Amino acid sequence: MPEKVSIRIDGEYVAAHEGQTILEVARAGGKYIPTLCWLEGISSVGACRLCIVEVSGVGRLLPACTTPVQDGMSVTTQSEKLQHYRRIALEFLFAERNHQCAVCVSNNHCELQAMAQRLGVTSVRYPYAFPKLPVDLSHPRYVLDHNRCILCTRCVRVCAEVEGAHVWDVGGRGTRSLIVCDMNRPWGDAVNCTNCGKCVQVCPTGALAEKGFAVEEMVKHDRNITRLAARRGGPA
Amino acid sequence: MKKITIDPVTRIEGHARIDIYLNEQGRVADTHFHVTQVRGFEKFTEGRPFYEMPSITARICGICPVSHLLASAKACDAIMSVSPPETAVLLRELIHCAQFVQSHALSFFHLSAPDLLLGFDSDPARRNIFGLIEDNPDMARAGVALRRFGQEIIEGLAKERIHPSWIVPGGVNAPLTAEVRDRILGGLPAARKLAVRTIEFFKTVLDNYAEEVAHFGTTPTLYAGLVDEQGNSQWYDGLLQFKDPEGRLVAADIRARDYPEFIGEASLKDSYLKAPYFKPLGYPAGVYRVGPLARLNASDGFGTAADAELAEFRQRCGSVVHSSFHYHYARLLELLHGLDKIERLLHDPGILGTHVRATAGVNCLEGVGMIEAPRGVLIHHYKVDENGAIRWANLIVATGHNSLALNRSVAQVAEHFIDGDHFKEGMLNRVSAVVRAYDPCLSCSTHADGTLALDVRVFKPHA
Numbered sequence: 001m002p003e004k005v006s007i008r009i010d011g012e013y014v015a016a017h018e019g020q021t022i023l024e025v026a027r028a029g030g031k032y033i034p035t036l037c038w039l040e041g042i043s044s045v046g047a048c049r050l051c052i053v054e055v056s057g058v059g060r061l062l063p064a065c066t067t068p069v070q071d072g073m074s075v076t077t078q079s080e081k082l083q084h085y086r087r088i089a090l091e092f093l094f095a096e097r098n099h100q101c102a103v104c105v106s107n108n109h110c111e112l113q114a115m116a117q118r119l120g121v122t123s124v125r126y127p128y129a130f131p132k133l134p135v136d137l138s139h140p141r142y143v144l145d146h147n148r149c150i151l152c153t154r155c156v157r158v159c160a161e162v163e164g165a166h167v168w169d170v171g172g173r174g175t176r177s178l179i180v181c182d183m184n185r186p187w188g189d190a191v192n193c194t195n196c197g198k199c200v201q202v203c204p205t206g207a208l209a210e211k212g213f214a215v216e217e218m219v220k221h222d223r224n225i226t227r228l229a230a231r232r233g234g235p236a
Numbered sequence: 237m238k239k240i241t242i243d244p245v246t247r248i249e250g251h252a253r254i255d256i257y258l259n260e261q262g263r264v265a266d267t268h269f270h271v272t273q274v275r276g277f278e279k280f281t282e283g284r285p286f287y288e289m290p291s292i293t294a295r296i297c298g299i300c301p302v303s304h305l306l307a308s309a310k311a312c313d314a315i316m317s318v319s320p321p322e323t324a325v326l327l328r329e330l331i332h333c334a335q336f337v338q339s340h341a342l343s344f345f346h347l348s349a350p351d352l353l354l355g356f357d358s359d360p361a362r363r364n365i366f367g368l369i370e371d372n373p374d375m376a377r378a379g380v381a382l383r384r385f386g387q388e389i390i391e392g393l394a395k396e397r398i399h400p401s402w403i404v405p406g407g408v409n410a411p412l413t414a415e416v417r418d419r420i421l422g423g424l425p426a427a428r429k430l431a432v433r434t435i436e437f438f439k440t441v442l443d444n445y446a447e448e449v450a451h452f453g454t455t456p457t458l459y460a461g462l463v464d465e466q467g468n469s470q471w472y473d474g475l476l477q478f479k480d481p482e483g484r485l486v487a488a489d490i491r492a493r494d495y496p497e498f499i500g501e502a503s504l505k506d507s508y509l510k511a512p513y514f515k516p517l518g519y520p521a522g523v524y525r526v527g528p529l530a531r532l533n534a535s536d537g538f539g540t541a542a543d544a545e546l547a548e549f550r551q552r553c554g555s556v557v558h559s560s561f562h563y564h565y566a567r568l569l570e571l572l573h574g575l576d577k578i579e580r581l582l583h584d585p586g587i588l589g590t591h592v593r594a595t596a597g598v599n600c601l602e603g604v605g606m607i608e609a610p611r612g613v614l615i616h617h618y619k620v621d622e623n624g625a626i627r628w629a630n631l632i633v634a635t636g637h638n639s640l641a642l643n644r645s646v647a648q649v650a651e652h653f654i655d656g657d658h659f660k661e662g663m664l665n666r667v668s669a670v671v672r673a674y675d676p677c678l679s680c681s682t683h684a685d686g687t688l689a690l691d692v693r694v695f696k697p698h699a
Contacts, residue, residue, distance in 0.1 A: 102399065103291045135283055137623035143285060188623070212595060214404040215291035
């Protein structure tokens with residue numbers, strides 16, 4: 001049995017186990033912390049920085065999804081400062097790629113869009129990068145549109161950890177990073193892809209979608225992945 | 237040389253500016269019609285999956301997104317090599333008729349009626365829909381009601397009035413319910429009454445505008461429109477035909493994919509304007525018009541009850557009508573025909589069918605969709621790679637077809653009405669009004685890739 005610890009979240013004492021993350025404990029206590037790259041059932045990477053929280057005595061903001069709890073820790077999940085930085089993180093995601101909700105397959109079913117609405121992001125204060133990015137249409141059933149990717153790497157993790165195929169990776173560096181398939185070849189040429197579609201179902205935006213779906217038609221089912229992972233005993 | 241600028245041209249869709257140059261005698265020497273937008277859809281859609289094109293190209297216009305959705309979906313049908321199920325075709329036609337009703341109502345009542353009812357020379361501050369509401373509330377109400385009727389049909393079918401996502405490659409994404417059908421049928425008698433009353437009214441004021449009728453773009457041109465096997469005007473699925481100024485057929489049975497044999501697009505040296513022309517006659521001799529008036533000139537009739545009004549139109553104005561002023565009359569007749577067609581479609585036993593979508597992948601690397609938009613023939617032409625990514629796109633929009641004729645009309649009206657020595661605002665308003673008669677959608681027309689605004693120049697023959 002892991003050792004029990006006691007922490008405070010937004011002033012309330014909460015019981016937890018050593019090894020749990022701040023996010024797990026907060027969620028178990030009914031606290032909402034915004035997330036995008038995190039998905040229950042696969043490992044956490046702290047990529048999107050939306051789950052940042054304040055921890056007393058720590059000078060910087062920490063991602064709740066990857067920070068383990070420590071006895072006596074005091075965590076703040078909602079504050080003006082956090083709201084400020086979460087919005088910045090979200091605005092950067094919009095500015096980095098070409099997110100055109102109105103013509104997107106995932107319009108109205110998109111976690112990025114819903115998060116912007118939830119956090120009150122109605123405009124982006126930073127100049128858009130407008131990168132010229134390809135769309136990989138080579139797979140017979142699915143499509144990868146880098147324009148709509150936020151590099152959350154859920155696809156990378158679900159493929160490696162749940163499907164066991166490890167087709168996806170991240171190639172390149174910094175703002176030039178791209179999701180790559182089977183050591184950077186067209187998806188249609190991937191030898192390891194099992195066509196299971198798990199990556200599509202966990203993708204929070206319209207970056208991975210089923211082919212032939214018109215605008216607004218792509219509804220994702222990421223809870224299935226969480227259930228499947230739970231049955232198998234959590235992240236590999 | 238004195239210059240008069242109309243900037244912006246008001247009560248049109250999109251942005252335009254007209255420069256009029258006067259000579260020493262105060263007469264018009266030259267006119268320049270500038271479209272001041274660049275859109276770039278043909279370029280930035282390269283690389284997109286073809287099945288996204290309907291929703292992307294719908295964004296070209298907020299007035300007639302349905303027209304772009306349909307033309308684009310038809311081009312996608314061709315790429316998939318599928319025929320949409322019968323019900324889907326009926327439903328597409330239905331939403332298209334609703335689009336005609338709302339668009340024509342907008343053009344006539346909201347944009348042009350202030351000129352026709354308050355007068356071309358009336359106070360410009362009141363010469364708008366608000367002035368119309370004050371002076372002739374019944375007419376204003378009729379306009380709002382007819383536009384609403386069309387918009388509510390679109391909403392009933394597609395859930396959204398503007399940029400709906402209901403029209404998809406292969407058909408539509410949801411069937412029509414009996415409840416929505418009955419609601420539309422319930423509103424039809426009142427809508428038809430308003431349309432008939434407006435046509436009656438228009439006929440009574442027509443004689444007041446003899447001078448405008450005689451000078452609003454009267455140069456004969458060819459006329460193009462889609463027709464069915466009987467030669468009746470067809471808005472959704474017809475074959476294109478061209479008639480000459482005497483009403484003789486010069487080209488017929490043109491399928492969508494054969495349009496490049498008949499329609500050329502000239503590049504002008506000093507402008508990014510694409511000027512479509514009738515290829516067999518060459519450029520610039522092959523000037524043709526599209527839109528409501530051209531459709532009446534290019535076809536035998538409607539094939540609905542509106543044919544009675546059409547017969548009277550032809551009796552009054554001739555069998556081939558050249559004056560662009562009569563675009564208004566033709567638009568009202570089409571509005572009535574649209575309502576007739578809606579009723580016919582709603583009574584079709586297939587309209588409530590539930591098989592409304594065909595699915596397929598890429599079966600053809602090229603697809604052309606051609607329909608009649610409210611403003612005229614609309615063509616979407618795509619080429620894709622074997623995965624379905626757009627490699628090349630060409631859109632020929634109604635306002636584009638009309639651009640050569642429209643420019644000539646602007647010059648004709650300016651030359652006739654503008655007198656620099658006895659200048660009055662109403663003279664300029666007539667120049668704007670002839671633009672309005674075409675109901676151009678300039679935001680739709682400017683698709684070419686480029687970095688400069690279009691610059692359309694019209695010169696006097698001897699200039």
